Amino acid sequence: NLSFRYDKNLPNIINKFSFNILKGEKVAIKGKTGSGKSTLANIIAGLLNPTQGRVFVDDTLIDSENLKGWQKNLAIVPQIVFLNDATIKENIALAVQPSAIDIEKVRNSAKNAQIDEFINSLPNKYNEKVGERGIRLSGGQRQRIGIARAIYRSAKVIILDEPTNALDIETEKLVMDSISKLNKDITLVMISHSDRSLKYFDKIINLDKH
Secondary structure, three states: OEEEOOOOOOOOOEEEEOOOOOOOOEEEEEOOOOOOHHHHHHHHOOOOOOOEOOOEEOOEEOOOOOHHHHHOOEEEEOOOOOOOOOEHHHHHOOOOOHHHOOHHHHHHHHHHOOOHHHHHOOOOHHHOEOOHHHOOOOHHHHHHHHHHHHHHOOOOEEEEEOOOOOOOHHHHHHHHHHHHOOOOOOEEEEEOOOHHHHHHOOEEEEHHHO
8 A cells, every 4th residue: 555755745546556566576567757666666665655545565574674675675776887997807796805705606696697798709708897987888788797796696586667668679679578587486576667578577567557
């Protein structure tokens, strides 16, 4: 029974909306611009508190006491992926000390995100520097690094905010094919701008109908 508004003088973006997501499901959130797609994803991730209504995980109410515990299970791939001026492997294994990076896990994550072939074409491969804010990579390549980063974290829930928005149709298909083959225990929630990708999902939450 979720409702949300950004200001008490504004109407609700989300209004008395209820839904369930099961473990291992791949769920798409779709809707027109301004329908509340990103807002709903941020509520699921605990980045926003609903104006009204509650969020439960395994029948446990998510509140200020257990929020950080819930968020440890999550990885978020934003529309604009932040990259450090560091190597590709360090950006995939973000916040891991270079000496502790599992390079095999990095490679597998990159393969799942359909970026491994490109990385291996670079002179220094996984040790290639990406430049400040990833300036040496295209928008689509940065998105795929972001997806590889989420996979590397072994998150139980991955939330993707229109990750294929900057990709051409062919690359979008490759990424969606790889996402659809992720571990069955991973729950995937994706904000989708493209009806082409909806066939990959078990459930579609259409905010235009609520």
